[in-house]
Amino acid sequence: MQLTRTTDYAIRIIMYLSKTRRVTSAGEIAGQIGIAKKSLLATANKLRxxxxxxxxxxxxxxxxxxxxPEDISLLDIMEVTEGSIKINHCLEHGKINSCFLSEYCPVHEFYCDLQKKLEESFASVTIRQLLDRAAKKPE
Incomplete structure (x- = not known):
């Protein structure tokens, strides 16, 4: 599993806005976090x-x-930008391609446990925690 570039951009946008604590122009954000303004606008639209x-x-x-910032987790952002964060299609309930053998599949329970741990991990990390971690690093 690899997160999309949009997720990376979204995290950077939210972190930068958390630092500025003010209305910040798209041009400033794009310049400071190193992404094209067009990409910033598309990602910001999803976040809005x-x-x-x-x-x-x-x-x-x-x-x-x-x-x-303490009320925004990485999972909150990923749910907006990733489409699905499920590690396997069999975990996507209600989807047409959901596996009809999931009740009998020997690996399905493992996938469920792993998915739960993954989501809990991303939900446990907030933007505030990331900013605090970054502030503690020596320059």
């Missing part, structure tokens, strides 16, 4: 739709956080 960030119009417009 999920109500993780707010968009502000006008001359001094831009983006700001809608939740506190």
């Amino acid at each position: 739709s999920a109500r993780l960030i707010a968009g502000h119009m006008g001359v001094s417009g831009g983006y700001s956080l809608m939740r506190r």
Whole structure:
């Protein structure tokens, strides 16, 4: 499993907005986190739709956080950007391609346990924790 570039961008956008604590222009964010403005706008749109960030119009417009950094987990972001974070299609309930043998499959229970641990791990890490970790590193 590999996270998409969009997820990486989304995490960087939210971390930068957590640092600035103000309405911040798309141009500033893109420049400071090293991504193309077009990519930033596409990713920010997803984050706005999920109500993780707010968009502000006008001359001094831009983006700001809608939740506190300690209330945003990596799982919150991944659920917006990844589409699915399931490690195997058999775990995607209600999907047409969901495996009809999952009740009898010897590896299905292992997948379920692993999926639960993975989601719990991503849910346990907040943006605030990442920022605090970064602040403790010597330069």
